[in-house]
Amino acid sequence: MIAVRELVKRYGDTVAVDGLTFAVEPGRVTGFLGPNGAGKSTTLRMVLGLDVPTSGTATVDGAPYRDLPSPTRRVGALLDPGAVDPGRTAHGHLLWQARAAGIGRARVDEVLGLVGLEGRGGHAIRHLSLGMRQRLGIAGALLGDPGVLILDEPLNGLDPEGIVWVRRLLRGFAREGRTVLVSSHLMNEMEATADHVLVVSRGRLVADVGVAELAAGARERVEVASPDPAGLAALLARAGAAPSAAADGRLVVTGMDAARVGELAAAHGVVLHALVPVRARLEDAFIRLTGDGGRTPVRDAGTAGEGEWVR
Ligand SMILES: Nc1ncnc2c1ncn2[C@@H]1O[C@H](COP(=O)(O)OP(=O)(O)OP(=O)(O)O)[C@@H](O)[C@H]1O
Numbered sequence: 001m002i003a004v005r006e007l008v009k010r011y012g013d014t015v016a017v018d019g020l021t022f023a024v025e026p027g028r029v030t031g032f033l034g035p036n037g038a039g040k041s042t043t044l045r046m047v048l049g050l051d052v053p054t055s056g057t058a059t060v061d062g063a064p065y066r067d068l069p070s071p072t073r074r075v076g077a078l079l080d081p082g083a084v085d086p087g088r089t090a091h092g093h094l095l096w097q098a099r100a101a102g103i104g105r106a107r108v109d110e111v112l113g114l115v116g117l118e119g120r121g122g123h124a125i126r127h128l129s130l131g132m133r134q135r136l137g138i139a140g141a142l143l144g145d146p147g148v149l150i151l152d153e154p155l156n157g158l159d160p161e162g163i164v165w166v167r168r169l170l171r172g173f174a175r176e177g178r179t180v181l182v183s184s185h186l187m188n189e190m191e192a193t194a195d196h197v198l199v200v201s202r203g204r205l206v207a208d209v210g211v212a213e214l215a216a217g218a219r220e221r222v223e224v225a226s227p228d229p230a231g232l233a234a235l236l237a238r239a240g241a242a243p244s245a246a247a248d249g250r251l252v253v254t255g256m257d258a259a260r261v262g263e264l265a266a267a268h269g270v271v272l273h274a275l276v277p278v279r280a281r282l283e284d285a286f287i288r289l290t291g292d293g294g295r296t297p298v299r300d301a302g303t304a305g306e307g308e309w310v311r
Pocket residue numbers: 011014015016034035036037038039040041042043185
């Protein structure tokens with residue numbers, strides 16, 4: 001388990017992390033979400049002992065990373081897949097990492113296979129695609145067969161097949177009872193990957209909630225196309241809905257379901273060319289949560305690990 005309590009990091013006048021408290025439980029994939037600059041990487045660096053908190057604590061299995069016995073066997077991390085020597089081969093890079101952690105050579109071939117890079121071990125890293133470098137980074141994180149996996153933006157640069165592959169891998173790890181923390185700014189990818197999400201905005205926690213609950217809290221909307229959008233908008237507004245014009249000329253309607261929109265249009269002889277209920281997505285919930293800059297927390301920040309969705 002990862003536990004972060006009242007964590008603060010300041011760089012001069014910049015408050016990168018502003019009093020974060022949360023727990024990452026084993027047995028599920030936890031997404032660490034937030035827009036660029038929200039403080040995700042800074043938080044992960046502090047969990048991994050690579051940055052010193054201004055105040056507060058970050059522990060893994062009850063101890064700060066630096067105090068863990070054989071930390072690389074307990075925690076596997078991928079922070080920056082670009083931070084490698086491009087002249088090294090994939091195998092050479094992993095072997096160097098394995099030696100530093102006291103891990104045997106056989107494990108290098110094993111993790112190359114686990115990430116689908118068998119046969120590529122002899123390739124120089126500079127000749128690997130971005131997606132393959134991500135896989136190599138993940139292979140490095142797996143070297144010590146760790147119980148805790150921390151991956152910063154592992155979906156970056158991956159093609160759809162690669163994204164599905166990472167998703168399966170992470171879910172498999174969680175099923176084995178490991179702790180899996182994955183940062184991303186790709187909200188909709190996380191919807192299909194994570195069981196639970198921590199959402200940060202401007203260094204603050206704005207949600208600590210199950211993915212299903214978060215999507216349920218997002219507003220449904222209906223997209224409607226009509227040759228008379230102005231007439232339809234007026235009709236819907238009179239009936240209590242909130243229509244707004246989209247860039248493509250369609251109306252986006254909230255506050256009314258698709259069936260009612262269709263019935264109203266039919267009753268008033270308004271022609272519809274399309275009537276599409278749009279399922280609420282994690283991205284909608286995210287925008288709603290971070291739209292106020294994270295000033296409204298959705299759980300009591302003092303109850304790490306027990307936080308409830310409160311709005
Ligand atoms: N070493 C540093 N010195 C000064 N400011 C920093 C440093 N590292 C991060 N910051 C600032 O702290 C804030 C949080 O950055 P951080 O990289 O943690 O965000 P992030 O959520 O990981 O974003 P991204 O998705 O863009 O990586 C940003 O304003 C960033 O400019």
